[in-house]
Amino acid sequence: MLEMIDPWKRSGWIDTGRPVSYSSATYIKIETEKHYEHHDVFLSKKECSILELRNSLAEKVAKIKDNFGDLRCRQEALSNIKNILKSAKSDFRGDPPLFDLIIGLFYATKNLYFENLSRKQIDVLEAAVNRIDRRLTESDAYEIVEELISVGFMPLPRFSGLAEIYERQGEI
Amino acid sequence: MVDLFLDTSVIINREFSDNQEKIIEIENFLKEKNKLISTYVCMELNRTVLADAETLKTYLCDCMNLEEIWERIEALGNSTRMKHRLGLIFHRITEDVSDLYEARRIMEMWLRHYPSIILKEINVIPSKTDCEQGQYMPDYGCRGIKSLCRVPENVEKNKGLLKILQIELVQDVNKDRGKLDICWSLDEIINNPERTKENPRNCFNVGDILIALDVPDNFTLISSDKDFFLICEVLRISFYYIDP
Numbered sequence: 342m343l344e345m346i347d348p349w350k351r352s353g354w355i356d357t358g359r360p361v362s363y364s365s366a367t368y369i370k371i372e373t374e375k376h377y378e379h380h381d382v383f384l385s386k387k388e389c390s391i392l393e394l395r396n397s398l399a400e401k402v403a404k405i406k407d408n409f410g411d412l413r414c415r416q417e418a419l420s421n422i423k424n425i426l427k428s429a430k431s432d433f434r435g436d437p438p439l440f441d442l443i444i445g446l447f448y449a450t451k452n453l454y455f456e457n458l459s460r461k462q463i464d465v466l467e468a469a470v471n472r473i474d475r476r477l478t479e480s481d482a483y484e485i486v487e488e489l490i491s492v493g494f495m496p497l498p499r500f501s502g503l504a505e506i507y508e509r510q511g512e513i
Numbered sequence: 514m515v516d517l518f519l520d521t522s523v524i525i526n527r528e529f530s531d532n533q534e535k536i537i538e539i540e541n542f543l544k545e546k547n548k549l550i551s552t553y554v555c556m557e558l559n560r561t562v563l564a565d566a567e568t569l570k571t572y573l574c575d576c577m578n579l580e581e582i583w584e585r586i587e588a589l590g591n592s593t594r595m596k597h598r599l600g601l602i603f604h605r606i607t608e609d610v611s612d613l614y615e616a617r618r619i620m621e622m623w624l625r626h627y628p629s630i631i632l633k634e635i636n637v638i639p640s641k642t643d644c645e646q647g648q649y650m651p652d653y654g655c656r657g658i659k660s661l662c663r664v665p666e667n668v669e670k671n672k673g674l675l676k677i678l679q680i681e682l683v684q685d686v687n688k689d690r691g692k693l694d695i696c697w698s699l700d701e702i703i704n705n706p707e708r709t710k711e712n713p714r715n716c717f718n719v720g721d722i723l724i725a726l727d728v729p730d731n732f733t734l735i736s737s738d739k740d741f742f743l744i745c746e747v748l749r750i751s752f753y754y755i756d757p
Binding site: 427430431434437440441444445447451483486487490491493495496497498499500501502503504505506507508510511512513 | 521522525526528529530531532557561562565594597598601602605606608609611614615618619622623625626629630633691737738
């Protein structure tokens, strides 16, 4: 049974940054320790959604890491990640930094050929997913997307076919 | 490690081709090599890809919805080069978006990350032309006589080689009429280097030659443009051709 706690008084609570009213709060369980000790706190609906998003993505990324050699599992998990991010795009439009990160992660997985995924890329993807947070800033999002680019992801739409147009037009 | 100097065509093909085999071939060739470009190549990238992306961004900012943007691009007419480019970028940007806000956000992100997307693992050296447009300036037009460009000095310094190149190119014109513009521009530049700034078109026409002049010693120029065979032979530059 979940025990209600006062996050402002007890130690081990997770800082939600602001008190929330009962009407806008959702009661959830968060694992804070490796030995699965639970600390129950109030989080706003938005914060819950962010956590849910992060957890569901982290679970899929972990699945890829744990079964790295299994191409079918990798493809399935990447496809799931892509679908989760696709629907998340419409849920987090009001939070520009998070929206940018979701866009970056969506295109990074969309433009990826699963058979070409490297261990380094999956580590960076994992780190990026773990940074999904309500406190994410514009510069954080920028930095994460840059990191994705640096390991060979294309976290934005590919303008495929533009090279052929430039060639036809004699530009290159 | 092998040292490579990349031409604009290699970068554009690597990033924007719709032929996956070609992209893989280029990426495999470039892997674990020292890659370099000059700011003149940056200028060519800015003048094409970046300018087109910036133009589309203005459409995304000005219009009320995605349909209106498409109508405006369609209205450009088939003879306009811009129509095909903007149409393609618009199509790619909006493939997975639900509305204008998302498309605008993606376009802004693309522009913010443009240097990293384009210059993945590539170092940039200053061009001997000192072209101002290669330095991520928001203005994509050459400032002409007001520009600080050093093409005239560069031409003056390499006049001898350029004259040999001109003779070779003239012989090639009979086989390839496309080289006619290059010959005319090269002739004008050699005879009146100080007037190059008055006609930026001449500079663009001899762009391949100016790129070749930027190649540092012991570097191999790599391109998918056959014109470099002759240029590199005359300028005694090692050249590798990637068949597009």
